[in-house]
Amino acid sequence: MRVILLAGLLLAGVAASAQEYRPSPERITKVIGYLSADKLKGRGTEEKGGKKASEYVMKQFRKLGLEPGNHENWYQDFTFTRGKHANLRSRNVIGYLDNGAAYTIIIGAHYDHLGTARLFDGRYPVGQVHNGADDNASGIAGLLELARYYTANGEKEPFNFMFIAFGGEELGLQGSKYYTKNPVDSLSNVHFMLNMDMIGRYNPERGVGIGGYGSAEEWPEIFKGVQYEGVKFFTDAAGKGGSDHHSFYVAGVPVLFLHTGGHDDYHKPTDDAPKVKAKEEMGILEIAIQLINNAMKVDKLEYKEVK
Known part of the structure; x- marks a missing residue:
């Protein structure tokens, strides 16, 4: 009886540990709560909150056991000009999981937001x-959950992973533009x-949109059988769009883009943490894991230009 009980406890412990690697609504809520707190003041480019957000992501990457992704540096600093604003400073945060593979999967999300809107020339309330x-913040929470999953599950995958938190997205995809012109690896x-x-405002009537479906020959096969109860999705062929995947697509890289759609709080001071649906975001990340795992069964995706 004691042996059986001990074995049961060990199995329960393994199951509990395995569950820790799955996306967690509690962790999603915690990350979003920190990044969207008033003390970070909207994570604006060239504002203290934006720098703090980048440092937070770096520390999370380090805790998860990733390696610095930019030649032993966690940050990829860059400057850019946007309209009348010259020499703006930002940086990408890059974590790397080296599995000794020939090819790498890049998973990304931007950490910046509008901040106090001082760089937007009156478009938003300064x-x-x-x-x-x-x-x-919802995308960064997803980025960290996927980084946790692929570093902590104990399996050596057939692809390397690069996790990138992009800066300067709200000012014209600046971080991803810079990265694709100055990649760490080809x-x-x-x-x-x-x-x-x-990816934090799931609408059950709409579902989550997944763009880039037409950017590789193999995507239709990879999507077969992918599902998660309570979360529906639809696909869009376009590889271009208003977020960082666009920079990679125009550079000839197959892409996927997860997005739960616009809402009344978009780019307004009312886009606050209590409105995010963490449980549904968890389901979206489970769908992403299925897609990533299916894509790893293919030797190399073949880029396809969407007409």
């Missing part, structure tokens, strides 16, 4: 904090890029 819980070695931007 001085008000735009917390950006859905846009895009873009020809990228299997595909998966981007998450605004």
